[in-house]
Amino acid sequence: xxxxxxxxxxxxxxxxxxxxxxxxxxxxxxxxxxxxxxxxxxxxxxxxxxxxxxxxxxxxxxxxxxxxxxxxxxxxxxxxxxxxxxxxxxxxxxxxxxxxxxxxxxxxxxxxxxxxxxxxxxxxxxxxxxxxxxxxxxxxxxxxxxxxxxxxxxxxxxxxxxxxxxxxxxxxxxxxxxxxxxxxxxxxxxxxxx
Amino acid sequence: xxxxxxxxxxxxxxxxxxxxxxxxxxxxxxxxxxxxxxxxxxxxxxxxxxxxxxxxxxxxxxxxxxxxxxxxxxxxxxxxxxxxxxxxxxxxxxxxxxxxxxxxxxxxxxxxxxxxxxxxxxxxxxxxxxxxxxxxxxxxxxxxxxxxxxxxxxxxxxxxxxxxxxxxxxxxxxxxxxxxxxxxxxxxxxxxxx
Numbered sequence: 001x002x003x004x005x006x007x008x009x010x011x012x013x014x015x016x017x018x019x020x021x022x023x024x025x026x027x028x029x030x031x032x033x034x035x036x037x038x039x040x041x042x043x044x045x046x047x048x049x050x051x052x053x054x055x056x057x058x059x060x061x062x063x064x065x066x067x068x069x070x071x072x073x074x075x076x077x078x079x080x081x082x083x084x085x086x087x088x089x090x091x092x093x094x095x096x097x098x099x100x101x102x103x104x105x106x107x108x109x110x111x112x113x114x115x116x117x118x119x120x121x122x123x124x125x126x127x128x129x130x131x132x133x134x135x136x137x138x139x140x141x142x143x144x145x146x147x148x149x150x151x152x153x154x155x156x157x158x159x160x161x162x163x164x165x166x167x168x169x170x171x172x173x174x175x176x177x178x179x180x181x182x183x184x185x186x187x188x189x190x191x192x193x194x
Numbered sequence: 195x196x197x198x199x200x201x202x203x204x205x206x207x208x209x210x211x212x213x214x215x216x217x218x219x220x221x222x223x224x225x226x227x228x229x230x231x232x233x234x235x236x237x238x239x240x241x242x243x244x245x246x247x248x249x250x251x252x253x254x255x256x257x258x259x260x261x262x263x264x265x266x267x268x269x270x271x272x273x274x275x276x277x278x279x280x281x282x283x284x285x286x287x288x289x290x291x292x293x294x295x296x297x298x299x300x301x302x303x304x305x306x307x308x309x310x311x312x313x314x315x316x317x318x319x320x321x322x323x324x325x326x327x328x329x330x331x332x333x334x335x336x337x338x339x340x341x342x343x344x345x346x347x348x349x350x351x352x353x354x355x356x357x358x359x360x361x362x363x364x365x366x367x368x369x370x371x372x373x374x375x376x377x378x379x380x381x382x383x384x385x386x387x388x
């Protein structure tokens with residue numbers, strides 16, 4: 001594996017109730033995050049191919065971890081998202097190189113379909129910085145019940161020469177969704193939007 | 195005593211390969227189970243609260259089982275443990291102390307003959323408050339390689355009338371432990387200390 005990993009964190013959140021209303025079945029989100037060495041920390045490098053390849057490796061690894069943490073077949077996943085935080089000796093473009101060119105293909109392979117864009121966010125920061133991973137339905141970006149976000153934080157990462165990379169997968173939308181819009185049973189799944 | 199009302203559960207697993215030194219043959223794993231429950235005593239001073247400890251026993255056991263499952267299902271690999279609580283702002287620190295007995299009971303029940311006191315911490319705080327849960331060896335508190343901690347927290351908990359309960363287990367010593375002291379191999383296992 002090209003990626004030099006210091007640490008992997010997985011997290012599962014299960015919401016059973018909101019405002020006294022039971023959520024049945026409970027909504028569940030999982031995130032898997034890797035703390036990796038940034039090969040380009042402290043210098044400007046024009047060609048970011050190595051980070052793109054790291055993104056491809058992490059797309060497979062982290063999706064597999066998140067789905068395993070939910071204990072579901074990949075095809076049962078409903079929404080997804082990705083995010084990265086670059087340590088202070090790196091640049092935002094390093095996060096972009098990991099997240100955008102190659103990470104999505106292995107994610108979609110693990111989850112069956114995935115016609116929709118994988119929503120993403122990125123930032124630079126120090127250890128303990130929070131990542132709010134945006135979430136959207138994997139087959140139709142406009143499914144309103146699945147617009148969501150999941151916070152993840154690793155207290156000792158990213159160090160200055162590291163990057164924290166996270167993928168979130170759910171088996172559900174928000175608890176008690178009731179703001180209308182496209183619902184998942186209306187998905188056509190042709191263009192990734194509706 | 196009142197029924198335990200659960201809003202949310204979270205499972206977090208950290209897998210640590212190295213921290214700048216040689217990669218461990220077997221990565222260190224830390225796992226935490228968090229539960230967000232309604233605080234039945236929020237907003238008022240209730241003199242008699244101790245009966246609620248017994249009500250928390252089944253939840254404690256469920257959380258301990260969830261941690262062992264997240265670590266692969268074999269309780270024998272667990273070497274360290276700890277527990278903690280964050281009480282929402284309409285409660286008092288003493289409500290967090292209700293977790294001492296059921297949290298400890300649950301892990302001892304599952305880990306067989308664990309002799310050492312379960313290290314613990316607690317505080318009052320708002321949503322997103324983080325807690326550094328202390329960790330010590332399950333059979334001998336003085337094992338220096340196993341003094342550790344794990345940071346936990348949930349972005350939207352505890353609300354004012356909630357309590358966030360935490361249990362933590364680890365699979366071994368700090369990843370590059372090398373400051374001497376009592377070793378796990380030297381445990382006498384009589385008093386829970388050495």
